Amino acid sequence: MHMTGHPNRLLARGALFPLLTVLLVLVQGCSSGPSLKPWHTEMLTEEFTAAMVEDGQVRNFDDYLALEGRLYEQLDDVIYARTERGPAHILERYSYGSAADPERRPVKWNHSFELPRQSAVGGVLLLHGMSDSPYTMRALGETLNQQGYHVIGLRLPGHGTVPSGLRHVTWQDMAAAVKLAMQHLASELGSKPLHIIGYSTGASLAMNYSLDALAAGGGPVPASLVLMSPAIRIHPASALAGFKDTLAGLPGLDGLAYLQVMDEFDPYKYNSFATNAGAQVHRVTTEVDRRMQALVRDAAAIERFPPILVLKSTVDSTVTTDAVVTHLLMGLPAGRNELVLFDINRNAAIKAKFLVDDPGPLTNRLMLDPELPFAVTFVGNENPYSTRIVARHKPPLSRETSDTEPLDLAWPSGVVSLSHVALPFPPDDPLYGQQPPANDSQVFLGDLAIKGERGLLKIPGEWLLRLRYNPFYAYMQTRVLKWLDDADSASLPAGMEFKSPLKQP
Numbered sequence: 001m002h003m004t005g006h007p008n009r010l011l012a013r014g015a016l017f018p019l020l021t022v023l024l025v026l027v028q029g030c031s032s033g034p035s036l037k038p039w040h041t042e043m044l045t046e047e048f049t050a051a052m053v054e055d056g057q058v059r060n061f062d063d064y065l066a067l068e069g070r071l072y073e074q075l076d077d078v079i080y081a082r083t084e085r086g087p088a089h090i091l092e093r094y095s096y097g098s099a100a101d102p103e104r105r106p107v108k109w110n111h112s113f114e115l116p117r118q119s120a121v122g123g124v125l126l127l128h129g130m131s132d133s134p135y136t137m138r139a140l141g142e143t144l145n146q147q148g149y150h151v152i153g154l155r156l157p158g159h160g161t162v163p164s165g166l167r168h169v170t171w172q173d174m175a176a177a178v179k180l181a182m183q184h185l186a187s188e189l190g191s192k193p194l195h196i197i198g199y200s201t202g203a204s205l206a207m208n209y210s211l212d213a214l215a216a217g218g219g220p221v222p223a224s225l226v227l228m229s230p231a232i233r234i235h236p237a238s239a240l241a242g243f244k245d246t247l248a249g250l251p252g253l254d255g256l257a258y259l260q261v262m263d264e265f266d267p268y269k270y271n272s273f274a275t276n277a278g279a280q281v282h283r284v285t286t287e288v289d290r291r292m293q294a295l296v297r298d299a300a301a302i303e304r305f306p307p308i309l310v311l312k313s314t315v316d317s318t319v320t321t322d323a324v325v326t327h328l329l330m331g332l333p334a335g336r337n338e339l340v341l342f343d344i345n346r347n348a349a350i351k352a353k354f355l356v357d358d359p360g361p362l363t364n365r366l367m368l369d370p371e372l373p374f375a376v377t378f379v380g381n382e383n384p385y386s387t388r389i390v391a392r393h394k395p396p397l398s399r400e401t402s403d404t405e406p407l408d409l410a411w412p413s414g415v416v417s418l419s420h421v422a423l424p425f426p427p428d429d430p431l432y433g434q435q436p437p438a439n440d441s442q443v444f445l446g447d448l449a450i451k452g453e454r455g456l457l458k459i460p461g462e463w464l465l466r467l468r469y470n471p472f473y474a475y476m477q478t479r480v481l482k483w484l485d486d487a488d489s490a491s492l493p494a495g496m497e498f499k500s501p502l503k504q505p
Contacts, residue, residue: 127202203230343380
């Protein structure tokens with residue numbers, strides 16, 4: 001057999017062939033996908049970056065809010081002013097006056113919000129998830145403020161404006177904003193206890209901040225953390241998002257800048273998901289995991305880490321319960337942390353028999369394992385033949401359930417489980433809740449019982465199937481308030497009495 005050309009060149013050509021094949025497939029996919037709109041491509045230059053802190057442009061949280069104000073002015077000029085209006089655009093978020101226009105609503109929940117309280121008992125920083133907005137933490141923030149806390153709901157950089165805001169943001173930008181908000185709370189409240197409640201990626205950022213705070217000069221250490229549906233150990237495939245995002249800069253591959261492109265009809269959450277957003281979630285969770293594993297090996301340092309309350313559904317398409325247990329809670333000091341798990345509706349599961357994967361074996365193991373250093377509360381059916389809900393409590397380092405608490409709650413008809421996105425929203429949420437509000441001129445994305453032919457609606461079928469509110473929100477809220485209350489008491493010097501807002505007449 002006669003071969004022409006240098007062997008190394010032949011090898012190079014052989015290696016290039018699969019790569020070119022992949023690129024051709026990607027080009028074809030980009031050309032056949034949904035077209036990108038201005039809110040997918042326009043970049044808002046008034047967005048915060050970590051570099052602005054380093055060069056002195058943003059010195060404190062007040063500067064952050066001033067910059068945010070200019071950002072929304074730019075959003076009006078670049079996006080809203082150039083988007084068509086009228087009945088044909090009634091469900092278009094960026095069309096002035098549409099049913100999905102967030103600016104029509106009485107409070108601008110896409111913006112950072114601050115709820116001060118005279119003689120506050122402490123401070124709470126609320127961190128939303130990737131592609132969300134401060135609206136995600138609205139209900140909990142209002143309740144915490146009523147209970148005596150000074151509350152900040154932070155708009156993380158890249159969020160609350162246009163999906164393109166997540167194309168170039170980094171998790172370090174978000175971490176820098178978190179630090180500014182915590183410094184502001186500390187300056188307002190002095191030595192009073194501060195807490196962080198983080199949802200999804202916000203939970204990872206809460207942990208990252210706590211790790212920084214434990215280092216010298218890293219900021220005030222939180223008295224406790226509450227992590228809702230926490231992003232812990234995301235699937236390894238998410239690492240490919242960074243590679244895909246890099247390819248998006250090549251001619252004809254701009255569609256790769258998004259993992260998903262959808263119509264934007266949600267006023268407080270991006271439906272389109274930037275590829276870079278997936279890459280940043282992978283990077284921050286990987287970094288937090290690395291640092292936590294190192295901290296676990298330092299016995300003195302891990303004792304100083306804030307106590308953690310984790311709240312999550314046993315079924316979660318984003319985060320697994322096993323990862324939360326093995327890569328977070330198992331390494332923390334015994335007796336200081338708790339996992340609250342919301343089970344599937346066993347009554348509905350028995351009737352339906354459509355389950356792909358039953359979380360039962362894992363949760364049974366957790367409830368019987370005597371070596372778990374954290375408490376477990378298992379929220380689920382009273383029995384498989386009832387829709388009534390009870391909470392079963394198991395102390396740390398025990399295999400016995402200490403008590404079973406009836407909750408005066410029940411599964412709503414037709415609901416099989418909670419979801420990753422459901423936890424922060426109460427049943428009466430005006431956008432994602434169980435019933436539409438009286439004002440029917442605004443979009444409602446909650447419990448929609450829509451039937452018809454597939455492909456007819458702009459809203460995908462799987463989007464409609466996912467539960468958007470938490471039927472057991474009242475119990476979750478009670479647990480959060482009690483957790484903060486106990487952490488506040490524990491943070492005081494010996495001999496001082498904490499005036500609990502939960503015990504006031």
